[in-house]
Each structure stands twice: as C-alpha cells, then as structure tokens.
Amino acid sequence: MKPLDSDECRHKLLFGDGVVYDFKTGEHRPVQSDDRMRLAMACPFKLWVPPPGAPDITQKLCNWLPRAHGALQDDELGREILADLQQLSKECALLKLLFETFDCWHTTVHFLRNVAVMASAAANFNFLNWVTGAGGAAKDTLLSIVLTAFGEEGDQLGFCEMGRKLTTAVDQRNSVNPVLDAVRGKRFMWFSEAPEAGLVTDLPKMLCEQTGASLRAGKRQQLQQFHPMGLMWFTSNFAPGFRDGGIPTPADL
Structure with a gap:
C-alpha cells in the first residue's frame, strides 16, 4: 500500500471538509481512500468568485x-x-x-x-523563503495568516517551530530528528524568529530538495523514508546567516 501524504499526493490538496483540489486539472471532488491523503488544510474548500465586473487576472x-x-x-x-x-x-x-x-x-x-507552489507540493521547485525586516514589520503576522489556513495540528498541513531549534547548539543535543519527524507530509514549514547566526545548513538544504535523496525520521528502530512535500519559511530580524555556499541559491528573500 502506498504511504500516506507522499509523492503520489503532489499537485493535489486536501481541505478540511474532505474536498480534494487537483492543481493540474483545476477540478475538485470528495477525497477517496486511494488518494492516500491524511493531512488536510484547516479551512474548507471554497472557490474564489471575483466581484461582478472584476477583471480576470x-x-x-x-x-x-x-x-x-x-x-x-x-x-x-x-x-x-x-x-x-x-x-x-x-x-x-x-x-x-x-x-x-x-x-x-x-x-x-x-x-x-x-504560497501556491507550497500548497501544490510541486517537486520542480527548490527554494526556501526568508522573510526579513525590523521588529514590528508584520513578518509573523503575515505568516500567521498562512498558518491559519494550513493549520498546525498533527493532522493538518502546517507546522510552526522556533528558528533556534535549527541552530548548531540545539542540533548537538540531537533535536533535529524530532523536527524531521514532525514535518513529514507537511506543506507549510515555518521557523519563526530565526537567529542571526548558528543555523544548521544540512537540514534546510535537504528539506528544500523535494526530489533529492530520501530523508529518514522516526525512532531508531522504525525509521521511515520520505521526501519533503512542502516549503520552508523563516521569519527573522536578520539577513540569512547560513555558513554554506550552497544556501544562497535556493533562498528566496
């Protein structure tokens, strides 16, 4: 049986009311068991209807x-x-x-x-999002709106954690594996208040590569392989502080 919320679910999005939207066909229908989708948006499906006389943008x-x-x-x-x-x-x-x-x-x-790329889980995109600005610039407020739609419960498609969880100091205490386990199948991965320096580079790079090598997470005796299904977002008062020449290429500031 195909694993839940894996590569077979790309270009499809499950909403909280059990409706699946297909990004390739533009069609929507009730979810079926062979869709192998468990994680859902926090919001119900609702087509946007432009106001009368509005332009077709x-x-x-x-x-x-x-x-x-x-x-x-x-x-x-x-x-x-x-x-x-x-x-x-x-x-x-x-x-x-x-x-x-x-x-x-x-x-x-x-x-x-x-946000649309993230929702579709299209694997041909390879970048992370870094939202920077001074305090009070509404960075977290902005992504809180996105999190409201994606949700952050265990059966929803959003995930939020403090950026310091991805620092080298925390990584030395083997805290990265729980993060990997928590983001399996997630579309929206938000790390808030990222610090100025000390961020690990291997995990963000791996989570950017949706068609790269499989990742492993879980208990040591029951590690499960998976491909990332979403995009990483960082909010910070600072410019990116990764010490890796390969990070600037996929970073979207």
Whole structure:
C-alpha cells in the first residue's frame, strides 16, 4: 500500500471538509481512500468568485509569471496586472493587507505565487523563503495568516517551530530528528524568529530538495523514508546567516 501524504499526493490538496483540489486539472471532488491523503488544510474548500465586473487576472498572471525577470511595471502585461490588482484590492481585504505590508504589488504577487507552489507540493521547485525586516514589520503576522489556513495540528498541513531549534547548539543535543519527524507530509514549514547566526545548513538544504535523496525520521528502530512535500519559511530580524555556499541559491528573500 502506498504511504500516506507522499509523492503520489503532489499537485493535489486536501481541505478540511474532505474536498480534494487537483492543481493540474483545476477540478475538485470528495477525497477517496486511494488518494492516500491524511493531512488536510484547516479551512474548507471554497472557490474564489471575483466581484461582478472584476477583471480576470488569473490568466494574465499565468502568462506573466514564467517570464517575470523584471518588475510588473516594466511591460504592458505587468502594468495591466497592476491596475487589476489595485481594483481587486478594493473588494479583497487580504490583497489590501498584503499590499500595505509589502508596499508594492510585485512582492505581493511573488509571495502569493510561493504560497501556491507550497500548497501544490510541486517537486520542480527548490527554494526556501526568508522573510526579513525590523521588529514590528508584520513578518509573523503575515505568516500567521498562512498558518491559519494550513493549520498546525498533527493532522493538518502546517507546522510552526522556533528558528533556534535549527541552530548548531540545539542540533548537538540531537533535536533535529524530532523536527524531521514532525514535518513529514507537511506543506507549510515555518521557523519563526530565526537567529542571526548558528543555523544548521544540512537540514534546510535537504528539506528544500523535494526530489533529492530520501530523508529518514522516526525512532531508531522504525525509521521511515520520505521526501519533503512542502516549503520552508523563516521569519527573522536578520539577513540569512547560513555558513554554506550552497544556501544562497535556493533562498528566496
């Protein structure tokens, strides 16, 4: 029998009311036993219905994001998206909040893209998210909204832990294995208040590589192999402090 919440579940998302959304087909249906999905979102499934007369921004974003090497204002399509977002934010409190937090639509779009990538468990992405800023910059408030949707109970898709749990001092006390065990199958892995220095590098690198070598977690006599199914997010008052030349490549700041 296929393991629960493993590679077979990629591109599918289970919601709290038992509905499965397929990112490849755009279809949704009740969960079935052969889906092998146990971990679910904290929220029920609900399709977003744009307000009457609102612009159809979805296809525009799908066309723009793959070639987004500059800012939205740099080309005609991007400027259309900017205008559409401005209009939609008048009716959408979340969009308005994100714009007020980031103070630009470009970062808002990429933040939402990364959340969507995380929700889909698409394995062709290899990066971690580092949200930095001074105290009071709403970093944790921002990710708390995401955690509300993903949940943090044992049967939900979110996980939250203090960033100091990934420091070398804690790692020497063999505390990394419980973290590995806790994030199996999770889509949203949030480490809050990451310290300025001393972060271990091997665990974040392994959890970024969803198609890399299998990880092992559990009790010594019953170690289970698994592939990461989500993305790591760090919030910190500091810039990334990893002492590893391979970390900057997958880090999305």
